[in-house]
Amino acid sequence: LTFSHKNNNRKPKPKQTNQQSLLSFQVKYQSIMKFSAVAFLAVIGCVAAGKPQLSVQVRDGKYDGLEGLDPAVSWSNSAKTGDVDLEYGIEASARPTTDLASLPKSVWGKASTDVSGWGVSARAEVDAQARENADLEVNAVNEANDVSVKMVASAGRDFNVQSVEAVKGFNSGGGRVTVNPRYNMESEEADVVVQYNKDKTNVKLTASTDSQEVTISQQINDDNRVAPTLASNGDMSVEWERKLGDDNSLTATLKPNDSLDLKWKDEAWTANINMPIDGASIEGANVSIKREIKF
Numbered sequence: 001l002t003f004s005h006k007n008n009n010r011k012p013k014p015k016q017t018n019q020q021s022l023l024s025f026q027v028k029y030q031s032i033m034k035f036s037a038v039a040f041l042a043v044i045g046c047v048a049a050g051k052p053q054l055s056v057q058v059r060d061g062k063y064d065g066l067e068g069l070d071p072a073v074s075w076s077n078s079a080k081t082g083d084v085d086l087e088y089g090i091e092a093s094a095r096p097t098t099d100l101a102s103l104p105k106s107v108w109g110k111a112s113t114d115v116s117g118w119g120v121s122a123r124a125e126v127d128a129q130a131r132e133n134a135d136l137e138v139n140a141v142n143e144a145n146d147v148s149v150k151m152v153a154s155a156g157r158d159f160n161v162q163s164v165e166a167v168k169g170f171n172s173g174g175g176r177v178t179v180n181p182r183y184n185m186e187s188e189e190a191d192v193v194v195q196y197n198k199d200k201t202n203v204k205l206t207a208s209t210d211s212q213e214v215t216i217s218q219q220i221n222d223d224n225r226v227a228p229t230l231a232s233n234g235d236m237s238v239e240w241e242r243k244l245g246d247d248n249s250l251t252a253t254l255k256p257n258d259s260l261d262l263k264w265k266d267e268a269w270t271a272n273i274n275m276p277i278d279g280a281s282i283e284g285a286n287v288s289i290k291r292e293i294k295f
Contacts, residue, residue: 052073052074052075053073053074053075053292055071055072055074055290055291055292070093071093071094072091072092072093072094072105073091073092073093073094074089074090074091074092075089075090076088076089076090077089083113083114084111084112084113085111085112085113086109086110086111087109087110087111087112088107088108088109088110089107089108089109090104090106090107090108091104091105091106091107092104092105092128093105104128104129105127105128105129106125106126106127106128107125107126107128108123108124108125108126109123109124110122110123110124117142117144118140118141118142119139119140119141119142119143120138120139120140121138121139121140122136122137122138122139123136123137123138123139124136124137124155132156132157133154133155133156134154134155134156135152135153135154136151136152136153136154136155137150137151137152137153138150138151138153139151146168146169146170147166147167147168147169148166148167149164149165149166149167150164150165150166150167151163151164152164160185160186161185162184162185162186163182163183163184163185163186164182164183164185165180165181165182165183166180166181167179167180168180172196173198174198175196175197175198175199176196176197176198177194177195177196178193178194178195179192179193179194180192180193180194180195189208190208190209191206191207191208192206192207192208193205193206194207200218200219200220201216201217201218201219202215202216202217202227203215203216203217204216204217211231211232211233212231212232213229213230213231213232214229214230215227215228215229216228217239222243223242223243224240224241224242224243225240225241226238226239226240226241227239227240227241235255236255236256237253237254237255237256238253238254239251239252239253239254240252240253244266246267247265247267248265248266248267249263249264249265250262250263250264250265251263251264255277256277257277257278257279258276258277259274259275259276259277260274260275260277260282261273261274261275262275268291268292269289269290269291270289270290270291270292271287271288271289271290272287272288272289272290273285273286273287273288274286
């Protein structure tokens with residue numbers, strides 16, 4: 001049996017206007033699309049053989065709630081075909097949005113193989129929001145002769161070589177020496193980087209026709225390293241690194257009358273702080289915080 005009671009005193013429910021109905025539809029549509037964006041990223045992680053990695057970075061500016069976070073998901077995988085090793089991956093934004101096409105940031109692929117004693121690899125990366133060009137990087141390494149060559153280029157309507165460099169290493173005086181000549185095709189500038197490593201000391205000299213710079217890095221003990229840098233134009237800086245255990249560290253770089261930079265790495269958290277310096281006063285601080293989450 002079903003009993004019903006009619007309340008004659010209840011006021012009739014007002015009808016929605018066309019504008020109210022449209023607003024209600026837009027709110028529901030945006031909620032559905034934002035949920036779809038999260039579902040889309042979940043699908044990437046589920047169907048892929050490799051595990052995705054989530055990084056969360058704090059955006060610049062003032063925001064309410066979670067709008068100040070800039071999460072991103074990166075995923076990569078590998079395969080092998082014949083003598084060629086393949087790697088590929090994608091990076092996408094994980095922010096809720098109604099525009100699914102804006103989620104992918106970049107797509108990349110890499111192929112590696114051996115050719116006559118040289119380990120050759122070619123990597124291409126495409127900006128998902130500007131797909132007309134691809135960034136290319138070609139590396140060739142000959143371990144027997146301690147020589148490597150690197151070329152950076154871009155490909156689209158035209159093929160442009162941006163820079164080329166080579167590295168030659170050898171042992172001398174109980175230490176290791178590397179010579180790294182570099183040439184920038186776009187600016188037509190050339191320089192050379194020479195490094196000498198022995199025990200707890202590293203000396204790095206960077207020289208071009210216009211400027212020279214030397215950095216001497218000294219490992220004081222197991223937890224502390226100091227590296228002053230002097231340039232031919234009079235600029236100088238001092239870097240101090242303090243190990244905090246378990247791959248955690250704090251690095252401070254002081255450039256007199258310019259800036260003080262701090263990098264604090266605590267497990268999966270990384271904080272970067274930049275403080276401009278004018279004389280003896282600090283003008284402010286720019287803070288960037290990043291968190292990496294591995295599934």
